[in-house]
Amino acid sequence: MxxxxxxxxxxxxxxxxxxxxxxxxxxxxxxxxxxxxxxxxxxxxxxxxxxxxLKNLTELRDIRWEPGRGLVIGALATHNQIRDSEVVQQHFLSISQAAHQLANNQIRNRGTIGGNLVNAIPSADLPPILIALGASVTMVGPDGARTVPLESFFTGPSCCVIEPEGEILTEIVIPEQDTTGSTYIKFGLRKSGALAVVGVATAVTMDGDVIRKARICLGAVYKVPVLAEEAAKVIEGKTWSDELLEQAGRTAVGCCLPISDIRGSDEYRRDLVRVFTRRALKRAITQGHV
Amino acid sequence: MQAIADKQGVKRYLVDVTVNGDDYSVVVKANTLLVNLLRDEIDLTGTKKGCELGDCGSCTVLLDGKPVDACLVLALEADGCDVITIEGVAQHGELDKLQRSFADNAAIQCGYCTPGMILSAKALLTRNPKPTEPEVRAAISGNLCRCTGYVNIVKAVMAAASGEVTA
Missing domain, CATH: 3.30.43.10 (Uridine Diphospho-n-acetylenolpyruvylglucosamine Reductase, domain 2)
Structure with missing residues (x-):
């Protein structure tokens, strides 16, 4: 070829x-x-x-923690670099874990977080966890820099707000925050080199057993990653229980509009959303940032 | 990067790359892939082409020590880099312990995936000399063996790591 x-x-x-x-x-x-x-x-x-x-723009490969700002990941950081970064693991192990679930080892050594976002594939593994954690992205173009929340970055399959004339994604910022747990779980047909059939990311702020705040982001079930706000409302302010999380899972099903394709039918994906939302919430609640 | 245009206006570029310790300066078109530079320009045909889309891993080489698919790297992107191919794994005419171990453990059937498997395993053992079996499986997860000889491949890598190789 x-x-x-x-x-x-x-x-x-x-x-x-x-x-x-x-x-x-x-x-x-x-x-x-x-x-x-x-x-x-x-x-x-x-x-x-x-x-x-962009290979000579080495400053865009940097990953660092900026107090008061948060975790700053340069757009050219590779997936394996993110997976292996001690700074990432220390603050948001869940992002490192999501990077590890993506494609295969060889691809992870070349592919970048910026490329993953700009390609805007609905089944991409990094957007759900980054959106759940409230990330924003900065783009630099001929008219200067602008920053948008990642949740409003995607506009459709393979489409995002980046201007085709001269704009370059430069960095991703995951803000310093009071969340106590987050996770991304993915259902793929194999362990390696498989696109997500469904991917669910959650981030929660716990106060003892009470869920103060929750963000649930669903991947591969709509044109763009979906924030299941209705599902989060069901559980916020309540003491968590398995029944409550099941209810959140059922509500999350109503937030998505999956397609049927070679990897799974829309019905199957909806059921996966229910189960994976429940599981991802429980993981974030009980295990922290994993 | 300066382009050199010929009489027909076709642009070519000079790429400097170190392959298995030897320095090469090659003039290539922008659309030359690293796998084609290795196979066609410097005649190192041990790197195999399989799917050519980054799924199968048979074109795996080490680029600055990391396994990558040479079918998805432009030759120009490897400018200034250090590349190790399967031809550079044996040293001084002696097979590497991984190569020895693959032979001893019958980890080679048709052999087409073997160069990529060896390089993925080589990168693993350099980083992690005593891997667990799941770590070995993860390291070669981007290399497909369609003879499905994975059991012996994993056995061979484990044996090389534990020193059970009769070199």
Missing amino acids: YLPDFDYYAPESLAEATALLVELGPAAKPLAGGTDILVKMKNGLASPSALVS
């Missing part, structure tokens, strides 16, 4: 990269890990006139 022809650029700075993307127009695409766009190009689903490699 060969790639179509394209021009290649490897700018040395972010400013140079955005300027280049503006100059080359929307037919030019940024290149991060390449694990999605090169597959699309081989399959004839994309034929950019040029690829602008």
Whole structure:
């Protein structure tokens, strides 16, 4: 399988990269890990006139904790880098675990968090946990930087708010917060290299046995990751119990609109949402950030 | 990166890459993949092409020590990097203990997945010299063996790690 022809650029700075993307127009695409766009190009689903490699923007690979701000993950951090990062594990082990469940080892060594978000695949593994934890993303373009909450970043399958002319995702911030637990659990047909049939992320703030706040985000069951706010309302302010979490699971089913495809029928996905919402809530409540 | 255009206007680029310790400077088109650079430009055909979409792992090489699918890396993206292919695993004409162990444990059937398996396992043992069986299985989870010889492959990696190899 060969790639179509394209021009290649490897700018040395972010400013140079955005300027280049503006100059080359929307037919030019940024290149991060390449694990999605090169597959699309081989399959004839994309034929950019040029690829602008971001490999020299080493400052975007950084992962750090900024007191008062939170966990800052550079858009070019690879999935294995996130999985193995002590800073990530210390604050949100759940994000490290979600990164580990994604694709396979070779892909995780190349694929980046920024690429995972910008590709906006409904079954992507990182968006649910990041949205549950209230993450925001920063994009830099010719007109400067802007930050949007990740929950309003996705607009449809393979669509997001990023401007095709010159905008580059630079960092993901998971704010410093009072949540006591979070988790992402995924149902895939295999352990490795499988897309999520359903993925559920939860983040909770517990006060003893009382759930003060909850966020539930469902992946692979709608055009975009869905925040199941109705389901969270069912449990907030209440003392947790298995029955209560089952009720939240049932409510979450009403928040999604899954499709039937080769990996599972819509009915099957709905039932998975019920069970996985219940399980993911229980894990976050009883085990902390895992 | 400076492009060199020929008379027809086709752009080519100079890539400097270290493969198995040897430095190469190769002029390639932007759409040349690392696997094609290795196989076609420098004749290292031990790296196999399977699915070419990042699913099967038969083109696995170590890029700066990490296993990656060479079918999903542009040759230009490997500029300045250190690449290890299956040809670079044996040292001084002696098989690596992993290679020895694969042979001893009959972990090779058709052999097509073997270069990728060895490199994934090599990266694991470098990072984690005494892995558990689940860790071995996780490390080779991006390498498909369609002869389904996984049991012996896992056995071979475990044996290499524990030193039970008659080198």
